[in-house]
Amino acid sequence: MNIEHSRAWQTYLAQNARSRQHAARAGQRIPSGTSRSLLRHPPFPFYIDKTDGVTGIDIDGNTRIDFHNNYTTLVHGHGHPHIIAAVHRQLAHGTTYSAPGAQELALAEYLCERVHSLEQVVFNSSGTEAVMVALRIARAVTGRNRIGKFEGGYHGWSDFVMVGGHGLRAPNDPVGVTAPHADVGGLPQAACADVVLMRYNDVEAVREAITIHGHELAAIIVEPIQGAGGVIPAQPAFLRALRDETRRAGIVLICDEVITLRHAVGGAQGYYGFDPDLTTMAKIIGGGFPVGAVGGRREFMACLEADGAVANLGTFSANPMTMAAGLAAMELLDESAIAHINSLGDAARAKLTTVIERQRLPAQVCGAGSLFQVHWTEVPLTDARAVESADATRNLLTFLGLCNRGIQLSMRGIGALSTPMTMSDIDTLVSAFEDTVREMRDEGFC
Template sequence: MIDPEAVYRQTTPRSRALHERAAKAMPGGTTRTTTYFDPYPVYIERGEGCRVWDADGVERIDMIGNYTAMILGHSHPKIVEAIRAQAARGTGFAAANPLEVELAELLCKRVPSLDAVRFCNSGTEATMFAMRLARAFTGRPKIARMEGGYHGTHDYAEVSTHPAAGEGGPAEEPEAVADSLGTPAWAIEEVVVLPFNHPDAAERIIRREGSALAAVIVEPIIGAGGVIAATPEFLGRLREVTRELGILLIFDEVISFRVAPGGAQQMYGVTPDLTTLGKIIGGGLPVAAFGGRADVMQLLDPRNKPNIPQGGTYNGNPLGMAAGLAGMKELTPDVYDDLNRKGARVCEQLAEVFASHHVPVQVNGAGSMLALHFTDTPVVDYRTMAAADKKKTRDLFLSLLNHGVLMAPRAMGALSTPMDEDDLQRCVDAVDASVAELVPRWEAS
């Protein structure tokens, strides 16, 4: 019987050695909890197109692309050239630069909700500022968010992202649970948790908390939390009730912006008041943004007194702007159509593979993203996601590494444009081979 962890250990000695060294300089030997996994993370040295090479020289298909950011794959020639050209002209100035104007215009043109936009460096910052804007605009203190959604790592965001079984309260009346040690008590008081995809229950809570709520923040398609698409009814209901109660609706499109030129809001035809962006807008460099209604965004205008100051040494830095512009210009409507078509096809093939092995799995797909959940119940919200078998997910993730495919440890995947039919077939075949190997292990346990 094959133990995927034992195979991983045998085939990744340099990753193991690097991690042993790293553990002396960084807690747990990592600087990014999301890429850490047990027994030690894989160390990637190089990427090109949809392929990556680890420290032992092993080639794999990159089926996650830095958690969905690398939509054009690695080392895309246009992005490499843009970075090279800008690096030679300087990488940062205590001044505005022309590139930030161009990328801001492009985003405002493409994304329905964006009258104006501001740049920052991470999705965490983007959601932090969007929430602050909402509090400033409405004069109210609280933020409502979805159980199981992910909005980064600031204090307001670190609530009820992954409450342990039995700790989150009733499914239709979730309780706020701190995700992290050190989350301040006020964050638990000020964050209201809503059940994703339960329109009646969410509306009831929003109405109850309404006079204190500045914003409702939601991923139209939950990304890191399991690729769970909102129903149109759910988003529509959030839009109606927030508008009625003077609460700002924030779409966190840090991940879902990859589904259409104007993001998921364009796909659903629901326009929020504010939007946060990240991942693909930086061409692989750390760029994020938040924006929305002009009357809200004007609170950031330094010509107004008072205003919300948004400093940031690297806001709109020319290197990130150059890479982002080069990448966004490649992303024409046809590119999205093609990627989404491939995404749907791969999901169908994966569902067939699991069915052929009689393994109950939910293949959650949305555009060019997918996630695999070991459960026979459709995964439509946090509770159904959390009930899936995580041990099998880990086995599959490690086994796929051994079979030449890199996904996220929680079995999330994202396609990139360099993937052709052969690459995708290789991924499907790797899942097939992995499941064939793992079934005896699962049956024995």
């Protein structure tokens, strides 16, 4: 059956008439009807009117439990009173200043206390900027030009990291070190030429890349759990080898914790006992406002001193609204809050897996802590090559079927839990998933 004739598609059209009209009108002035490329999906996105706690309500009045949480950002859901109070207090004192605000020190001290590899930190306005600055520090410190990244790793949308996300080799292809393809149009040729692409969770690929290119690599950047690439945890031995090999070769090791900082009080690096040179952060540390941060040991951060080689610019960097909201959000995310969302994550993965096994579906669930993702593939999920083998039609049908039943995941199927959620939200998700896949099976889609 053609996907457009499926019940999931037709129900979506019926439930979202206003969003359909809005999308058509928005498409006249905004390409594809939204500025955010990653939020576009067929047949059209639903548009949010308001949010409250764990739910979002769209302009047709549909209420959905938000397991998307703006790509893992809203770790306390929507409108947490502690964060709202901090924002109101700051609003009365100004939204942005013409001299340094006093507010950033508190968040800087707090993060350095929590995350063991941070001695100093600077703030900017997105994870993309944080990664951009970290790469510049690495180039300035080493005097080298190229960077190493892993297949499927997403590090924002600046030129040198928007490569190697897609068009990967087959899972059974033994080649582990390759030249990346561009993920989007408009990149300079250098973006591909200056990046060495390695297979994730592949120690031999790291060794081979460093043997051949180590002398020209300024940095290797890695997510301890690949987020947008499929919510795939690193194997501890892989991170250990990466640390040893980069140290030996004088390559700056950047740990991208933009998504994974929520994993433990000290971030995923604390959980793994991983000791990077630089760390990039964003999302949860802004309490729902735009944010980025890069931090690390003084010997690397010294580049950012007034007489150093690298600048951290940005009109809104370290803006006081973000600093106030971010500190409030991070204070709330203590050990017991993290234990709560991580145990809900364990339950979500276990219960979704039970449905998959009971229905004998060619799918699996992966993830760690408070993050999970359903993948329509049976290839073992250790890297992005396995993720690329998943069935895109089934994925879209699952997304639409869940939307129709009051559940929002990301389009790719990533779920990120928030602290106000309870086991009843997990049970609602699992029963909506079971109904969705039953409908897909009845129509011959799986």
